Amino acid sequence: xxxxxxxxxxxxxxxxxxxxxxxxxxxxxGSLEIGLFKNYMIEDYHYLKDYIEILKQMLNLAEDEExxxxxxxxxxxxxxxxYSVHVPYLKELGITDSDVEHTEKGQVIIDYVDFMMKELNExxxxxxxxxxxxxxxxxxYIAKAVSDRFSNVLSASQYKDWFEAYTASxxxxxxxxxxxxVDERAKDISDEDEERLLYIFKTCAxxxxxxWDYLLG
Numbered sequence: 001x002x003x004x005x006x007x008x009x010x011x012x013x014x015x016x017x018x019x020x021x022x023x024x025x026x027x028x029x030g031s032l033e034i035g036l037f038k039n040y041m042i043e044d045y046h047y048l049k050d051y052i053e054i055l056k057q058m059l060n061l062a063e064d065e066e067x068x069x070x071x072x073x074x075x076x077x078x079x080x081x082x083y084s085v086h087v088p089y090l091k092e093l094g095i096t097d098s099d100v101e102h103t104e105k106g107q108v109i110i111d112y113v114d115f116m117m118k119e120l121n122e123x124x125x126x127x128x129x130x131x132x133x134x135x136x137x138x139x140x141y142i143a144k145a146v147s148d149r150f151s152n153v154l155s156a157s158q159y160k161d162w163f164e165a166y167t168a169s170x171x172x173x174x175x176x177x178x179x180x181x182v183d184e185r186a187k188d189i190s191d192e193d194e195e196r197l198l199y200i201f202k203t204c205a206x207x208x209x210x211x212w213d214y215l216l217g
Contacts, residue, residue, distance in 0.1 A: 003186040003194065004179045007130070007201045014205040015138060019145035021212040028150035030157035037159060038093050040215050042103045045090065048082045050113045051132065054120060058128045067125070070181055077174065108214045112207035119200050123193075126185050130197045133178050134204040139166045140175050 018024070023040075026032030052075060059071040090100065120128035143166035147154055154160050165171065186197065 002183045003189075003197065004183050006194070006198060007134075007182075010198050010202050011134070011205045014202065014209055015141045016145070018138065018205070018209050018212060019142040019149070021209070023212045023215050024142065024146050025150075027159040027162060028146050028157060029153050030159065032159065034093075034158075036215060036217070038095055038099075039103070041086070041090055041093060042095060042100055043106055043109060043211075043215070045082070045086055045100060046103075046105045047109050047113070048078065048086060050109075051135070052078050052082065054113075054116055054128060054132060057117075057120065058125050061125050067181075067185075070177070074174075074178070106211070106214050108207060108210045112204070112211070115203060115207065123196060123200075126182070126189070126193075127197065127200055129178070129182050129185065130200050131204050133182055134201045135208065136175050136178055138205060138208055140172055143167045 023032065023036070027037070055071055055075045055078065059068060059075065062068045062071055116128065116131040119131055143163050147163045147167055150157075154163060186194065189197075
């Protein structure tokens with residue numbers, strides 16, 4: 001069994017739970033208060049910057065060209081998403097630079113990022129790849145699950161673009177490359193190391209679920 005199969009099996013219940021969160025339901029049917037969505041977008045911007053920093057730290061640690069090339073591509077894609085898509089969307093929502101600057105990161109995000117950094121520093125690049133994969137794969141899973149569940153009303157929701165972004169073929173194809181990279185790197189790891197990666201992946205999913213609850217206030 002590939003590592004990705006075990007990761008999915010270990011975490012699927014948490015992802016199903018995430019797809020049923022009230023915040024995502026409100027986005028799907030359009031009932032979510034716009035102020036809550038704006039706050040989410042600011043929090044997500046802060047998170048994306050931390051995500052990029054973790055990727056860059058992994059790039060600094062990477063020794064072989066294949067992995068460096070992969071990380072450089074992911075960094076480029078994530079920086080484009082952050083600064084060429086996310087930031088302009090913040091402005092479309094009427095969110096100012098001052099709003100972003102004066103919105104402190106939620107403690108759940110701080111704890112989440114600290115956990116990923118700790119695992120990367122203690123267990124190396126594969127631990128970092130596994131942690132960040134959970135976020136990428138999680139979003140692909142829940143966006144599809146929620147889109148399918150609310151297909152009859154999603155097209156009228158003001159938040160439909162969010163779901164379209166994470167169900168787009170370009171996103172799912174990039175996500176599959178990430179899964180394949182983790183599987184390739186994990187082929188010959190010990191049982192002990194595999195258990196650690198399962199723990200990292202599941203813990204990251206737990207943080208994601210806490211985040212959706214936190215965003216409702």
